[in-house]
Amino acid sequence: xxxxxxxxxxxxxxxxxxxxxxxxxxxxxxxxxxxxxxxxxxxxxxxxxxxxxxxxxxxxxxxxxxxxxxxxxxxxxxxxxxxxxxxxxxxxxxxxxxxxxxxxxxxxxxxxxxxxxxxxxxxxxxxxxxxxxxxxxxxxxxxxxxxxxxxxxxxxxxxxxxxxxxxxxxxxxxxxxxxxxxxxxxxxxxxxxxxxxxxxxxxxxxxxxxxxxxxxxxxxxxxxxxxxxxxxxxxxxxxxxxxxxxxxxxxxxxxxxxxxxxxxxxxxxxxxxxxxxxxxxxxxxxxxxxxxxxxxxxxxxxxxxxxxxx
Amino acid sequence: xxxxxxxxxxxxxxxxxxxxxxxxxxxxxxxxxxxxxxxxxxxxxxxxxxxxxxxxxxxxxxxxxxxxxxxxxxxxxxxxxxxxxxxxxxxxxxxxxxxxxxxxxxxxxxxxxxxx
Amino acid sequence: xxxxxxxxxxxxxxxxxxxxxxxxxxxxxxxxxxxxxxxxxxxxxxxxxxxxxxxxxxxxxxxxxxxxxxxxxxxxxxxxxxxxxxxxxxxxxxxxxxxxxxxxxxxxxxxxxxxxxxxxxxxxxxxxxxxxxxxxxxxxxxxxxxxxxxxxxxxxxxxxxxxxxxxxxxxxxxx
Numbered sequence: 132x133x134x135x136x137x138x139x140x141x142x143x144x145x146x147x148x149x150x151x152x153x154x155x156x157x158x159x160x161x162x163x164x165x166x167x168x169x170x171x172x173x174x175x176x177x178x179x180x181x182x183x184x185x186x187x188x189x190x191x192x193x194x195x196x197x198x199x200x201x202x203x204x205x206x207x208x209x210x211x212x213x214x215x216x217x218x219x220x221x222x223x224x225x226x227x228x229x230x231x232x233x234x235x236x237x238x239x240x241x242x243x244x245x246x247x248x249x250x251x252x253x254x255x256x257x258x259x260x261x262x263x264x265x266x267x268x269x270x271x272x273x274x275x276x277x278x279x280x281x282x283x284x285x286x287x288x289x290x291x292x293x294x295x296x297x298x299x300x301x302x303x304x305x306x307x308x309x310x311x312x313x314x315x316x317x318x319x320x321x322x323x324x325x326x327x328x329x330x331x332x333x334x335x336x337x338x339x340x341x342x343x344x345x346x347x348x349x350x351x352x353x354x355x356x357x358x359x360x361x362x363x364x365x366x367x368x369x370x371x372x373x374x375x376x377x378x379x380x381x382x383x384x385x386x387x388x389x390x391x392x393x394x395x396x397x398x399x400x401x402x403x404x405x406x407x408x409x410x411x412x413x414x415x416x417x418x419x420x421x422x423x424x425x426x427x428x429x430x431x432x433x434x435x436x437x438x439x440x441x
Numbered sequence: 442x443x444x445x446x447x448x449x450x451x452x453x454x455x456x457x458x459x460x461x462x463x464x465x466x467x468x469x470x471x472x473x474x475x476x477x478x479x480x481x482x483x484x485x486x487x488x489x490x491x492x493x494x495x496x497x498x499x500x501x502x503x504x505x506x507x508x509x510x511x512x513x514x515x516x517x518x519x520x521x522x523x524x525x526x527x528x529x530x531x532x533x534x535x536x537x538x539x540x541x542x543x544x545x546x547x548x549x550x551x552x553x554x555x556x557x
Numbered sequence: 558x559x560x561x562x563x564x565x566x567x568x569x570x571x572x573x574x575x576x577x578x579x580x581x582x583x584x585x586x587x588x589x590x591x592x593x594x595x596x597x598x599x600x601x602x603x604x605x606x607x608x609x610x611x612x613x614x615x616x617x618x619x620x621x622x623x624x625x626x627x628x629x630x631x632x633x634x635x636x637x638x639x640x641x642x643x644x645x646x647x648x649x650x651x652x653x654x655x656x657x658x659x660x661x662x663x664x665x666x667x668x669x670x671x672x673x674x675x676x677x678x679x680x681x682x683x684x685x686x687x688x689x690x691x692x693x694x695x696x697x698x699x700x701x702x703x704x705x706x707x708x709x710x711x712x713x714x715x716x717x718x719x720x721x722x723x724x725x726x727x728x729x730x731x732x
Contacts, residue, residue, distance in 0.1 A: 147562075154716055155716040155717075155719055155720055156720075157716075158713045158714070158716035158717040158720070159717055159720060185490075186490035186492050186493070189489065189490050190489050190490070190493065191486055191487065191488065191489050192486075195485060195486040196483060196486045198482075199481040199482055199483040199486065200481075202477050202478075202480050202481040202482075203477065203478065203481045205477045206474045206477035206478045206481070206515075209470050209471075209473050209474035209477065210470075210474050210515075230470060232466050232467060232469075232470050233467060233470065235462070235463040235464075235466050235467050236463065236464075236467050238463065239459040239463040239464070241455075242455040242456060242458060242459040242463070243455075243456065243459060243529075245452045245455075246452075246456070246532075254525060258521070258525070265518075269474075269511070269514060269515065269518075272507075272511050272514075273474075273478060273511060275507075276478070276481070276504070276507055276508055276511060279500065279504050279507075280481075280483060280486075280504070283483075283486070283487070283500060300633070300634070302561070302562075303561045303562075303629075303632050303633075303634060304634075305562075306561040306562030306565060307561065307562075307565065307625075307629060307634075309565075309586060309712055309715075310565060310586075310622075310625045311654055311675065311676075311711075311715050312622075312636055312637065312639070312654070312675075313636070313637035313642070313647065313650065313651075314629050314634050314635065314636055314637065315634055315635055315637055316632070316633055316634040317633070317634075369637070370723075371647075371650045371719050371722070371723065372719035372720065372722070372723040372724070373719075374723065374724065375719075375723050388492065388493070391493055392493070392494060395493075395494055395498050395499055395500050396499055398499075398500040399498075399499040399500040399503055402500060402503035402504050402506075402507055403503050405507055406503055406506055406507050406510070409507070409510055409511075410510075416511075416514055417514040417517055417518060418518060418521065420517070420521050421521055421524075421525050421528075423524075423525050423528040423529075424521065424524040424525060424527075424528055426528045426531060426532075427531075428531055428534075428535060431528065431531045431532045431535050432532070432535050432536065432539075436528070436532075437528070437529075437532040437535075437536075439449075439452070439536065
């Protein structure tokens with residue numbers, strides 16, 4: 132059984148439950164009871180059951196996150212400095228060769244040392260010196276942006292498995308109803324454990340007195356080394372009577388929705404944490420606009436800008 | 442006292458090299474990185490039935506905001522590098538205009554170098 | 558029909574009567590086929606036959622229950638132990654199962670079967686004169702009818718029990 136056939140399974144559940152439910156009603160040998168209950172059973176099996184599964188058949192395809200993840204990997208490759216070329220969060224993508232072009236900034240430091248104008252010196256202190264650290268921090272942020280997509284991807288992949296398991300176990304429970312003693316099937320909700328939290332350390336800029344900052348964010352559990360997640364929630368699909376089986380299925384489907392919602396809230400919260408850290412510590416992630424940029428031909432040789440001495 | 446003559450010419454050439462190759466090369470890497478980050482489009486991937494937290498769910502907006510913030514950081518870096526390079530070129534031109542010997546040496550070094 | 562359903566519907570169990578003279582095969586829930594050792598049918602009596610068939614019924618049901626539980630277990634599920642049932646409805650259901658008395662008979666009434674205590678207790682009756690009146694093949698057909706009939710009656714009563722236990726509010730109004 133697989134996710135692609137979810138709606139077929141929903142139809143099978145409806146058919147099977149209707150057949151079994153009708154037999155239960157017939158066993159009472161009461162025409163008035165049958166007339167009263169049959170429409171409800173019809174509605175339950177052929178409207179409620181498909182209606183419950185239908186939205187799940189349209190949850191995001193985990194593979195649809197791949198193009199954006201691959202694009203972010205290319206951005207990571209561009210900003211990989213020699214400091215540490217590993218993805219700081221996720222092992223999906225692993226290491227990026229250090230981009231040697233970035234060394235041309237630090238390498239140009241000597242080129243400007245004869246220029247003692249204020250803006251020229253500021254450019255050296257505020258732009259060139261911290262450049263490798265800023266680039267490193269930007270690399271970490273791109274990795275967090277990518278990890279959030281991987282978390283989404285992992286959550287939906289698990290959600291597909293979870294809903295599939297619910298459908299599958301409901302069918303089994305209905306298959307077994309004529310073998311009288313009660314049976315149960317466990318449904319494990321794995322979507323929550325598919326993502327895991329990670330604490331990112333944003334190193335301070337070289338020579339700065341500021342403290343390093345920590346940001347808590349999330350990634351796909353499969354790609355992130357982290358403590359074992361708490362054991363996932365479980366429910367059982369069971370019932371001695373058709374409606375009771377459908378009730379347990381309904382409860383499980385609601386639980387699957389709830390777990391998705393809670394898990395995605397964790398992803399959203401992690402992203403908001405990163406955003407707060409970025410907005411609150413902007414200097415860690417982008418070098419300020421150099422004052423040099425404001426010079427014009429008439430002012431460029433002033434001590435304010437590119438004053439010169441050896 | 443500032444240098445002049447041939448020494449100034451050599452300094453100007455170093456500034457010129459920085460403005461013509463070092464900074465633009467790094468700026469180009471940033472331009473590309475900004476393009477990749479900005480081009481990481483997950484709008485369709487996030488789309489789902491409304492019962493799952495709305496049309497694109499609760500994580501899409503903060504993700505998009507982070508992506509756009511990050512893209513602007515990278516694009517700003519690209520632009521700052523390019524504009525700084527422009528200012529350095531302005532400086533080389535202005536200083537060369539003040540000292541004939543320096544200008545001659547600067548022009549010689551430019552001709553002999555592979556700097557564009 | 559799911560895979561588990563197919564497997565349960567196709568389950569086949571075989572047993573041999575305590576005296577070794579009768580073998581019985583149950584296919585699915587209610588298809589019984591008896592076979593006698595050569596000459597046995599001609600020399601047995603109704604009273605011996607009903608005693609042996611009573612044992613056959615019990616053995617068949619034990620065998621099938623074991624197979625069902627194995628199939629359920631293979632599918633990732635498990636059978637609830639009546640002793641561990643906590644919810645009032647679950648306890649009422651198990652009590653109700655124990656109280657069911659199912660009855661079945663062949664179309665001519667020559668073979669009758671009673672099943673009690675959730676099919677743990679069985680009684681087969683073969684009416685006097687049956688062995689003289691019926692050929693071996695006829696008897697095998699009568700026995701199959703009786704088996705089919707008792708299993709259907711049991712299932713009918715289980716279904717009624719399910720509604721009684723799980724939806725009592727509806728019974729008060731309707732049936």
